[in-house]
Amino acid sequence: MTTRALPMRVPAPGLPARVRIHEVGPRDGLQNEKGTVPTEVKAQFIRRLAVAGLTTIEATSFVHPKWVPQLADAEALFPLVGDIADVGDVSLPVLVPNERGLDRALALGARSIAVFGSATETFAARNLNRTVDESLAMFAPVVARAKAEKASVRGYLSMCFGDPWEGAVPVAQVVRVAKALMDLGCDELSLGDTIGVATPGHVTALLTALNEAGVATPAMGVHFHDTYGQALSNTLAALRHGVSTVDASAGGLGGCPYAESATGNLATEDLVWMLDGLGIETGVDLDELTATSVWLAGHLGRPSPSRTVRALTPSTSSPSHKE
Amino acid sequence: MTTRALPMRVPAPGLPARVRIHEVGPRDGLQNEKGTVPTEVKAQFIRRLAVAGLTTIEATSFVHPKWVPQLADAEALFPLVGDIADVGDVSLPVLVPNERGLDRALALGARSIAVFGSATETFAARNLNRTVDESLAMFAPVVARAKAEKASVRGYLSMCFGDPWEGAVPVAQVVRVAKALMDLGCDELSLGDTIGVATPGHVTALLTALNEAGVATPAMGVHFHDTYGQALSNTLAALRHGVSTVDASAGGLGGCPYAESATGNLATEDLVWMLDGLGIETGVDLDELTATSVWLAGHLGRPSPSRTVRALTPSTSSPSHKE
CATH class of the missing domain: 3.20.20.70 (Aldolase class I)
Structure with missing residues (x-):
């Protein structure tokens, strides 16, 4: 964990004092990644996101596995992380497509x-x-x-x-x-x-x-x-x-299963960099979050497309940048 | 050349009606790229940028070649493009470090x-x-x-x-x-x-x-x-x-000679996408500019880091994006 002096905090008038980041990496991110991540890794991912300070972490989807095979393990995953919602102020929303999905989600305590x-x-x-x-x-x-x-x-x-x-x-x-x-x-x-x-x-x-x-x-x-x-x-x-x-989405996960460094979702790190600079509270520790995204990138076998992740971890996520 | 319906033009109040883009690709971009581009290709690059509608194109630098070998051909390049400045409203600034650099630039008609x-x-x-x-x-x-x-x-x-x-x-x-x-x-x-x-x-x-x-x-x-x-x-x-x-910088050229898809300068295409959407005049044809960046990327042997370039040319600059 490094202590960074940058970005410099300079608020701009007329912006919210606090932003709640709705982290979609585990659901929207992983459902659009080519690689399938083991259930235990997903659970660890969600726990690490909570440790990094994210308070709303969309955990999975109860869509039929035929449509989203990447999240076919929702039934196994949710019990592994459900307790997080009992600790502190963390919410773990899940996507449900219809009443049958709702039944499954509610039965698991969502x-x-x-x-x-x-x-x-x-x-x-x-x-x-x-x-x-x-x-x-x-x-x-x-x-x-x-x-x-x-x-x-x-x-x-x-x-x-x-x-x-x-x-x-x-x-x-x-x-x-x-x-x-x-x-x-x-x-x-x-x-x-x-x-x-x-x-x-x-x-x-x-x-x-x-x-x-x-x-x-x-x-x-x-x-x-x-x-x-x-x-x-x-x-x-x-x-x-x-x-x-x-x-x-942590690390900019998701959005493009077929291009190594193309991006889909806004990367949470890039967002946090801006909000930190603007002095807007998020509760997120950028370095902890970045370490989490680098760790997950290792499991996915591709570097994070987040510019902030790459800039903060030149040795692990991309070749070094000469200034 | 395609006719794109997007971005949708929706102005925002309080913004300038027109923005002058100072294109730094041929100078700031190429001086930070690993590959050296032949003088004739640089000249064609500058001409294509002018055709795409850019009116301020920083052409080269009269810094000593020892410090910036990528632009060591300034003396040969400038005469190849100097005539552009005589046609229409195009300006071709050059960087000069000192009086000796100024002498060289002025002698060539900068x-x-x-x-x-x-x-x-x-x-x-x-x-x-x-x-x-x-x-x-x-x-x-x-x-x-x-x-x-x-x-x-x-x-x-x-x-x-x-x-x-x-x-x-x-x-x-x-x-x-x-x-x-x-x-x-x-x-x-x-x-x-x-x-x-x-x-x-x-x-x-x-x-x-x-x-x-x-x-x-x-x-x-x-x-x-x-x-x-x-x-x-x-x-x-x-x-x-x-x-x-x-x-x-066209295509996001420059800024990181060592990482395949890392970026330095703001990509002109990403900027033009936003300005087009905001209804702010630039005079730039985004499709013509994108084609120019893809063409130059071929000479440099690496894909453009510009997200807009990649999105507009999925078949040439990166694998396709599934929606």
């Missing part, structure tokens, strides 16, 4: 669940085999039952900015589905730029339109992908709007 | 020069073999003679946010040297985050302090490195301050 919707018809058809409205109808009893069981519910909304088949996604279309998810009873949204095409003005426009539709800023999380290198500047735009829940 | 200073004593000693004040004294006659010849002068200031030996660099220290460069007669500053450690609040604090010291915002350029993935969010902070001159 107290925070997420459903995964789409803002576009094409992605809903391809990913959920349903129309957008049919998917909302499928989520309705899931959310209602979860709420009745006093579980918290997050509503993922993918393709909020662009869609690989439909192109640019109109803000009004996103607002309609987002509002519908909130009306079902979701506690929080995760607004996903699934293909990484958003830019800051677009982010602000969507958040503003959601406010105007009655969705309060504290209920909004943002989920940016770094496909075009835009994830962190989009996050900054969201912070300026008042958003204080940001999704990120 | 009409825009840059000097390269340091905000820290350690880097001044290591890079310039002088104290900061001695380096300013060395620049004084260079700037004066360049101005007398009606050449424009840019003052690079490196280590404005952090220094690998000194750690965090106090804002007041940067302001003192920046002000001194302006007092020598520089038309513009390039405020460099040479090791990539800045965060947005720090950027705003420095720009504000410079304003208070009498440096006007139009005289400020920003030069961010992406070592920790912060370059684009720092750029956004500078744009919000009113800065409209941004340095970037």
